[in-house]
Amino acid sequence: MRSVRIPADRVGTIIGNKGETKRSLMRTSGVTIEVDTEGEVIIHDDKAKDPLKALQLLDVIKAIGRGFSPERAMRLFQDDEYFEVIDLKEFGSRSNQMSRIRGRIIGHDGKTRELIEDLAGVSMSVYGNTVALIGSSAGLPVAKHAIEMLLNGSEHSTVYRYLEGQRPKLRIAEMGFDI
Numbered sequence: 001m002r003s004v005r006i007p008a009d010r011v012g013t014i015i016g017n018k019g020e021t022k023r024s025l026m027r028t029s030g031v032t033i034e035v036d037t038e039g040e041v042i043i044h045d046d047k048a049k050d051p052l053k054a055l056q057l058l059d060v061i062k063a064i065g066r067g068f069s070p071e072r073a074m075r076l077f078q079d080d081e082y083f084e085v086i087d088l089k090e091f092g093s094r095s096n097q098m099s100r101i102r103g104r105i106i107g108h109d110g111k112t113r114e115l116i117e118d119l120a121g122v123s124m125s126v127y128g129n130t131v132a133l134i135g136s137s138a139g140l141p142v143a144k145h146a147i148e149m150l151l152n153g154s155e156h157s158t159v160y161r162y163l164e165g166q167r168p169k170l171r172i173a174e175m176g177f178d179i
Contacts, residue, residue, distance in 0.1 A: 001044055004058060006065030007128070008039045014064055021070045028077055029057040039065075059083040063134060067127030075123065075134055082140055086131045091151040102126050104150050112156060116143050119163040121170060138173035142166045 015022050031054045032044040045054035063073035106113045120143035122135030149159045
């Protein structure tokens with residue numbers, strides 16, 4: 001048995017309309033879950049037929065808790081898809097800094113976020129004081145580095161050039177070759 005806490009405002013997303021998301025998660029993972037109104041999610045994985053699915057379910061729940069839709073989070077049930085969270089508090093602590101930092105990552109009308117997602121092949125969620133990423137073993141480090149470049153003050157154009165430069169390597173990795 002494992003448990004994970006998610007923000008209380010994300011409980012409804014885990015449960016879904018009439019419990020459909022929760023049932024879908026249990027069906028896909030083969031594991032029973034309980035969700036309370038405070039945000040505590042208990043995973044009964046002691047009788048799991050596939051222990052890997054139970055571990056993947058833990059990441060799926062964390063991803064939903066970090067702002068991903070259940071459909072995007074369920075991408076983590078696939079092989080070579082991983083979840084990573086970057087804590088923005090490491091780059092600024094005051095609330096006015098946090099909104100500036102989030103703004104740099106999202107960009108004007110979401111342009112920066114969209115470019116990182118498209119060029120690195122990841123899904124990204126900026127929620128609270130975190131940036132969460134879902135991506136492949138090739139795309140995730142590229143997206144993480146691009147975000148860290150922004151957090152460390154790099155110009156957006158420099159980050160875009162970095163992402164463009166990494167795209168050929170990511171295409172090769174998508175074809176199954178090591179980079």
